[in-house]
Amino acid sequence: MSVPGRRVLLALLCLPGLLLVEVLPCLAITTTTLQLGTLQGDGWHAEDLQLQLNLLDDSHAGILLQARKARLPEPLGELTDLQLECASADLTAVRLECPDGVLQLQSDQYGKQQIQARFGYRFKDKQLTFNLAGIHLLEGRLALRGELAAGKWQLDVEADRLSLPQLSTRLVTAGLALPQLEGGGELALTAHLQGRAAALEQAGFRLHLRADSFTDAAGSLAGEELDVTVTGDAHAAAGGWRVNLEASAGRGRLYVEPLFIEVPEQAIQASARLDYQVDSRQLILHSLEYRHPGSVVLAANGRIDLGSGPLLRDLQVELQEGRFAALYGTYLRPWFAGTMIGDLDTAGGLTGELHWQAGELGRVKLDLADLSLQDREGRFDLTGLSGRLRWSAGGTTEVSDLHWQGGSVYRVELGRADLRVETTGSKARLVEPARIQVLDGELQLDTFNLDIGDAAALRWQVDGILTPVSMRQLSLALGWPEFAGKLSGVIPAVRYDDGHLSVGGVLLVRVFDGVITLNDVSLERPFGVIPRLQLDARIKNIDLESLTGTFSFGRIEGRLDGRIDDLAMESWRPVAFDAVIATPAGDRSRHRISQRAVENISSIGGGGVGGVLSRSFLRFFKDFPYDRLGISCRLENGICEMGGVAPAPEVGGYYLVKGRLLPHLDVIGYADRVDWESLVAQITAVIKQQTAVSE
């Protein structure tokens, strides 16, 4: 019991008790008034004390005890106009018994009180009993029943309908670091205290809180429709206390920033068995159990230091049952608002152990059972994630096994994977090579190294091989126009350092009988608001016949080479590049372009042949020979600066197709600055139209 608690008890006992003991020898006179002046003791004093005794008959007396002012230990404080009146007390040689006394007083803290006071005193063994009922306290009622004999005492407390906001105000005023609450809420308390002299030896209590709605000023602690019961007992033990506590929340909603807990159909329960050592301010937790039905069952034991050392001196927490959806939604998610893992749909189960030592997390054992994590923004998901995570602080090496059934990153589907990872302190590495299916290909990871280092920057490095992935599936997944071909590559070093991912080595796209190589691929903040991809590409020996066949663009025969420098994509859309694709110099393949292809090119590039073909004799030719064809585009700020294979200064344009022999046909572009978005829209429209026609 706290120090103020003991003082209350003392104060209550000393009022009727001490005074009666002193004055009883004067009982021989019919009516006696004694002016006692000022009396004081340890922590209390009373001024202008006056006792009036009125002997009614042999065995009855009227008693009136008055004091103008009294100061008692807190929380009683200063009382004025005290009066204890007993109209007819049984008074014999054995005992004094007042069955219907009235105690009146005025307090600056508790207002004017009129209390039914029943008390008795046995002279032989100096046993005092009292029963005070109808005390107004915090808008509620308080009753006290006590007994004191031979230095031993006990006290029963019964309080009902105490106002929670008023109580918080009273406690804050008393200097306790507790939130000041507003709103409504009622407390009922029953307690039984036992002790000897000024010392409390054991206590038991039951506290019942019912609150429709309360909140602190900032709204960071709030409850609604709460029904909480706390029972407990405490026994004095060597150097401190042995305490048992049990709490149960039957219904309601509680917000303790940032956690929001809604009591499910079954009550949330917690229980603890602990020792508190007063001198060292240590809490020895023999057992703690927390049970949130449908969400989590936790057990813990250890030592908590409320003194100067680290709080979690030694704490072992066992997650006996964790339903991940509820565990994440209630207890984890609020801490990650606005981060990559702050908005997930989850399922599955999690159990394990966490161990803190000297304030630091020292060991983690987690067992994952069929977890699924799905980013609500659609950036990634993993399903069927199972396995065991093991980690220890310091130099101890632990091995974790993780596997998942499937998943995706930006809608690029991943297949199942098994990973065996070794951790040592802040470092982790892949013990054996792993394979992850990516669309219809496979990413083979030979090495993987991760370093969390100082929590600020996450670093990892991967070496691997990407076996051919169909570009068609990849482009569909990323929302690009459909590309053909296969993407593959040896990726000797993929590095991730503080949000920046760079791919060493070369990625290869084999497509249309040619090769596109991707160099210097890097990705900025892959899961950030705007992922930014950069690369350079070289295009070699693309077969135009299969390209145009795929895109239904009108048949062209020949080969293409090209380059795309400084390609920058934001959210997987190009924002800048410098690209040229054209017939390779010295190309010896057959160069023919169909009438439809010519018309399509013209309709896109603002070229000069438009309807000419269909109106002139050229319409009789299905295709035309050409010398070279090509296009260049430098994209910046949404504007594409266009060019062709050669300038056509005589007409102020550039050659997109430069004709050869007869029937001679040149396609000339005039637009040198084209809005990229409209260009893409036009191309897409032409392809769609052609596809519709060819279908």
Add this chain to the structure above:
Amino acid sequence: MKILRIPVAMALLAFVAACVTINVYFPAEAAEKAADRIIRDVYGEPAQQPAPAEPQSLNRYLTAPSASPVLALLDWLVSPAHAGADISVNTPAIRQLEAAMEKRHQQLAKYYTDGAVGMTQDGLITIRDQKLVALQDRNTVKSLVASENRDRDALYAEIAKANSHPEWEADIREIFARRWVDNAPSGWWYQTGQGGWKQK
């Protein structure tokens, strides 16, 4: 000969210097228009006619050099797409951010109206009084506010970057901070210079 060369060199120098100078002028008026367009899209409804922009914002950026003949020459040399008086907000990233904010606004609007969420002076939003939010929605609102601010920060940086002037970010943020408030319907709360709150 020598005497003649110096004025020519100086004229060239002046020209070059002017070239450099004109690029750093922040096109406040254009930025304001662009901000208004984005903000109205995000707010999703034709909000009330915004208060006219304060004239000082223009004067601050366009000072004496605008009157110099060099500027006229440059206007003619530089094609409209690159002229300093324009501001581009048409990039995939900006459109993506705008779309995300527009979608999120449908959830946030209620909290602006209730006064639970208010606009800050640095072009972001914050929880003004979480007691106005139901207990079970407090974390959702927190998460909405965090995501919105993440997107707004990105938006200001993206606009600056899209215009090849990353250093404009602070100016853009300042303009947005004002325009978010100016375009907001009455009843919404915003932070004042003294850190207090004021209701529109």
